[in-house]
Amino acid sequence: MMKPLLKIDDVHKDFRKKDQLIQILKGVSLQILPGESLAIIGPSGAGKSTLLNIMGTLEPPSKGKVFFNEEDVFQMDEKGLNKIRNLEIGFVFQFHHLLFEFNAQENVSIPAMIAGQDKRESADRASIILEKMGLEDRIYHRVGELSGGEQQRVAIARALIMEPKLLLADEPTGNLDKATGDEIIKLLIELNNEKGLALIIVTHNIELAERLSRKLLLIDGNFV
16 A cells, blocks of 8 residues: 655644634644645635645644654754755745746756755756746746746746655646646646656645645635
């Protein structure tokens, strides 16, 4: 039987605002297998982005456990967590979080350079993946010279340069027009099918959700 790549067990997330305890997640459990694709849908404020951040080890749960390759990630030290974030998990955010003072190649190279790889080798790998994203004419363009769809492709390229096992995407088509959004959807599906990359997407885009192998609805801090 295939072992889960990611497993979350009874995850809660609370925030305290003055004297008020705000419960964002209320005992969420989930597992995803290697190569699987999952859409998490639900209304704004349901806790979708918070859950994605916890799955990606960007923030700890208030209660519960997160396992990646059967390792309890929040029992690791910061060095171990950074290694997982850099090598095993790719992130694509709605607002890209690209560095506008750098060009596309430099943005994509950053994870490889953080991992200690040679600068020239990192740049070459970045160029190759940008070409595969259809951005061969934009490799040396600064972020501000790119369209929204091109910026999202650069963000996806950056997420993939270390060949992660899991790609997490938060509303990847949220700020794009329909035609550009459809191109990004097609690209993500191809990556899942061709590379066996496990894919978890938080989205309001029902068309995108329908094309993934599983859908889960998050309402008021839990799956229904």
